[in-house]
Amino acid sequence: MMFIAHPKPTDGFEWTQTPWGRGLVCLPLEPYAAHLFTVGDLELRSDDSEWAGVARLLHLTRDRIRLISQVHGIGIAAIHKGTTGAWTPPTADGIVSDDDRVAVAVRVADCAPILLADPTRPAVAAVHAGWRGTMQGIAGVAVASLTREFGCLPEDLIAAIGPCLGPCCGEMGPEVVEMFRAAGHDEERIERWFETGASRRPHFDLGRANREQLEGAGLRPDHIFTSGLCTRSHPDVFHSYRAKGSGAGRMLGVIRVR
Numbered sequence: 159m160m161f162i163a164h165p166k167p168t169d170g171f172e173w174t175q176t177p178w179g180r181g182l183v184c185l186p187l188e189p190y191a192a193h194l195f196t197v198g199d200l201e202l203r204s205d206d207s208e209w210a211g212v213a214r215l216l217h218l219t220r221d222r223i224r225l226i227s228q229v230h231g232i233g234i235a236a237i238h239k240g241t242t243g244a245w246t247p248p249t250a251d252g253i254v255s256d257d258d259r260v261a262v263a264v265r266v267a268d269c270a271p272i273l274l275a276d277p278t279r280p281a282v283a284a285v286h287a288g289w290r291g292t293m294q295g296i297a298g299v300a301v302a303s304l305t306r307e308f309g310c311l312p313e314d315l316i317a318a319i320g321p322c323l324g325p326c327c328g329e330m331g332p333e334v335v336e337m338f339r340a341a342g343h344d345e346e347r348i349e350r351w352f353e354t355g356a357s358r359r360p361h362f363d364l365g366r367a368n369r370e371q372l373e374g375a376g377l378r379p380d381h382i383f384t385s386g387l388c389t390r391s392h393p394d395v396f397h398s399y400r401a402k403g404s405g406a407g408r409m410l411g412v413i414r415v416r
Contacts, residue, residue: 272287272411365386
């Protein structure tokens, strides 16, 4: 197998070895929730053996990984401990849970996977934040859902923002900036989140926008961790829709209450 160097993550993230290859964990999140950010070593399409490997790593069976039908919106599904019955993936872009019998997960390929955990009570969340969901404030919606469903206090939560499209590669059309304005984001935010690139087109900082929205939802800045890794910049390491188009695989941000 050809060796591919690991790009260096920042802010508490660390590479970890899994039975199938590489993965990423956020060390400040680790004591409170079993979790993993998968990378390009898994395709995670319909191969049940790959899904079963992820489940075993979290000490679960494959059927205990709860997924959602993602649509780039701000819907949040909730799983409460003691709920029984078969799981049919609901239409949503985030999922919250207090059930230690299951793991909750989102799939990404340039969008930001955000994992949250409450150190004071059994509650976790997985969030899929692309630019459309970020424009609508999905990170804050997920925090509000944790508060509403499980009584979490935002200042207690710890958040990890995994590898996603970075500002270096996040070129957007000017119409996207106008959509953010129309959604109510002020000029100061827009200036911080969009910079003009070499092409003279706006480049979106997806990680920064979600960090700021988590802070706006009440999280402490020192409780928010960002990998600093751009998926498009490392197509040999990560799945990237920008790099490979519709043929790109998917990565997983998955988390389970300890």
